[in-house]
Amino acid sequence: KHKVIFDTDPGVDDAMALYFALAHPDIDLIGITTTFGNVTVEQATINALYLTRIAGREIPVAQGVPVPFAKAPGVPPAFIHGADGLGNLPSRVTVEGKAEERSAAEFIVDMARKHPGEITLVAVGPLGNLGLALKLEPKLPKLLKQVVLMAGTVDEPGNVSPVAEANVWNDPDAADLVFTAGWDLTMVGLDVTHRVVLMSSFFKRLAEQHKHVAMDTLSHAVNFYSDFYSSIRPNMGHGCFGHDVLAFVWLVAPEMFKTKSGRVRVAMDGIANGQTMMDKIGTIPYPQAGWEKDKPETRVCMEVDAKACENLIDQTLSSGWLL
Ligand code: BDR
Numbered sequence: 001k002h003k004v005i006f007d008t009d010p011g012v013d014d015a016m017a018l019y020f021a022l023a024h025p026d027i028d029l030i031g032i033t034t035t036f037g038n039v040t041v042e043q044a045t046i047n048a049l050y051l052t053r054i055a056g057r058e059i060p061v062a063q064g065v066p067v068p069f070a071k072a073p074g075v076p077p078a079f080i081h082g083a084d085g086l087g088n089l090p091s092r093v094t095v096e097g098k099a100e101e102r103s104a105a106e107f108i109v110d111m112a113r114k115h116p117g118e119i120t121l122v123a124v125g126p127l128g129n130l131g132l133a134l135k136l137e138p139k140l141p142k143l144l145k146q147v148v149l150m151a152g153t154v155d156e157p158g159n160v161s162p163v164a165e166a167n168v169w170n171d172p173d174a175a176d177l178v179f180t181a182g183w184d185l186t187m188v189g190l191d192v193t194h195r196v197v198l199m200s201s202f203f204k205r206l207a208e209q210h211k212h213v214a215m216d217t218l219s220h221a222v223n224f225y226s227d228f229y230s231s232i233r234p235n236m237g238h239g240c241f242g243h244d245v246l247a248f249v250w251l252v253a254p255e256m257f258k259t260k261s262g263r264v265r266v267a268m269d270g271i272a273n274g275q276t277m278m279d280k281i282g283t284i285p286y287p288q289a290g291w292e293k294d295k296p297e298t299r300v301c302m303e304v305d306a307k308a309c310e311n312l313i314d315q316t317l318s319s320g321w322l323l
């Protein structure tokens with residue numbers, strides 16, 4: 001089983017990813033850390049507590065950074081995920097539970113020291129918590145088993161600018177720290193997440209099958225998110241990209257992906273802000289431009305078997321995990 005800490009800004013596709021992780025038999029979710037991004041960090045924490053508690057799971061939640069490392073804070077995209085991050089739920093049931101006293105970065109460092117070499121960190125929001133954890137514990141890359149990111153893009157156009165993916169663009173300085181830190185690092189970016197479309201009707205069917213508040217919540221959220229995607233991509237039908245869930249799919253089924261390894265760095269200002277650049281040639285030796293030899297490499301997902309991926313998401317969420 002993969003022992004996982006999930007760093008997230010829930011967010012509709014984050015909620016999808018969370019439920020995939022809870023449902024999958026090979027994943028042991030030991031903690032959730034929250035960040036600003038799709039919503040404020042306070043709302044992200046409320047959502048992480050809500051989504052886990054309505055699913056009957058008492059997983060620890062630690063709140064993280066409220067703003068980017070260096071760039072000016074932006075406004076959460078309510079038109080994509082809803083003002084509450086879950087597609088503007090008409091009501092919420094009451095749940096118990098509150099966040100850890102520790103911050104997200106402290107939680108990550110504590111858990112990594114307690115289980116050296118065992119923890120996989122799956123991060124699907126802006127990367128400030130990981131950046132901060134690295135500052136608290138410079139040996140973190142050796143203490144974690146691996147890091148899997150939903151972040152960035154290499155060949156596929158960006159989703160917040162022609163070159164930038166949202167999570168990286170939201171905190172490019174933290175992202176560049178993460179890409180150069182030297183852990184076992186996998187990037188699941190738009191090159192693959194834009195290949196997998198999930199229909200709102202699929203989540204409606206799951207909600208009908210489970211008859212459970214957790215699946216009703218997810219289906220409502222996906223419906224809102226699909227309104228957004230179908231408005232900007234009419235050919236897609238009423239569906240959406242599952243972005244964050246693909247980070248977990250890679251973890252449990254890496255054979256569904258084709259990857260390429262190389263040094264990745266991030267543009268931290270100007271019009272290319274948030275662009276992830278990969279040295280595909282592998283020999284660019286120009287330190288003055290930021291491409292020193294022997295810098296850590298990232299395993300970048302370049303292709304995915306979309307059908308196999310959709311089937312796995314279907315099978316996993318349809319299983320008896322909520323009963
Ligand atoms: C990423 O940005 C967020 O809006 C999504 O939750 C996902 O993590 C996709 O670019």
Ligand code: CA
Nearest residue numbers: 011014124125
């Ligand atoms: Ca996210």
